[in-house]
Amino acid sequence: MLNCPHCNERTISPIKKLFLGPIFEHRCPSCRKHWGISQWSVVVAAVAAASYFGFLMVANPSRQVAQIGMVGMMVAVALALVFVVPVVRK
Numbered sequence: 001m002l003n004c005p006h007c008n009e010r011t012i013s014p015i016k017k018l019f020l021g022p023i024f025e026h027r028c029p030s031c032r033k034h035w036g037i038s039q040w041s042v043v044v045a046a047v048a049a050a051s052y053f054g055f056l057m058v059a060n061p062s063r064q065v066a067q068i069g070m071v072g073m074m075v076a077v078a079l080a081l082v083f084v085v086p087v088v089r090k
């Protein structure tokens with residue numbers, strides 16, 4: 001679990017954080033205040049997608065390698081969203 005930016009209690013589940021996106025906000029069950037994830041999540045996803053399509057254009061990989069790359073990119077974005085992008089007060 002991750003810490004709430006208001007009360008610092010461990011009330012935020014990584015799954016919730018992963019699927020929240022930067023637009024939505026959620027209420028902490030402990031202090032009842034709202035939190036969301038930073039706009040950086042958009043940058044992280046955009047950079048990952050751009051790198052992936054850049055890789056496709058430059059390396060011109062086989063379909064199988066492209067599919068593995070796609071899965072790898074999505075896993076990397078998910079991990080970055082949970083562990084790197086900060087939780088912010090709303």
Ligand SMILES: [Zn+2]
Pocket residue numbers: 004005006007008009011028029030031032033
């Ligand atoms: Zn809280």
